[in-house]
Amino acid sequence: MDALSANEAKTQFGDLLLRAQRAPVQINKNGKPVSVVISMEEYDNIEALKLQLLQSRTSQCMADIQESNTSDGESFFNELEQVNLD
Incomplete structure (x- = not known):
């Protein structure tokens, strides 16, 4: 660069x-x-990739909800804290 x-x-x-x-x-x-x-073209490409990632994550979240593959917020953050402590 x-x-x-x-x-x-x-x-x-x-x-x-x-x-x-x-x-x-x-x-x-x-x-x-x-x-x-x-360049503007590169910026547009980056924004398109961000949108694709967001759409993919949204689709995965919707599938997880339909499959009842969810957890409550407190459990999620407790597990996250444990990862940072190890």
Whole structure:
């Protein structure tokens, strides 16, 4: 992934936009990564994947409810706490 300093991104904004059309561009401030600029197409692809994941999880939840494969919230969080303690 290409990387630019925040100052370079500011002074070369037009070039940054062109580069982001080809591949994500990391922006660093004080030597540390702070953001990534991506194309609109890449952003749309990420949003579509998030929606697919949400739909898949919703379908799985609906199937679990129909099969009575559920648990109460208190039991769920108690089990979750045990995992973090081990």
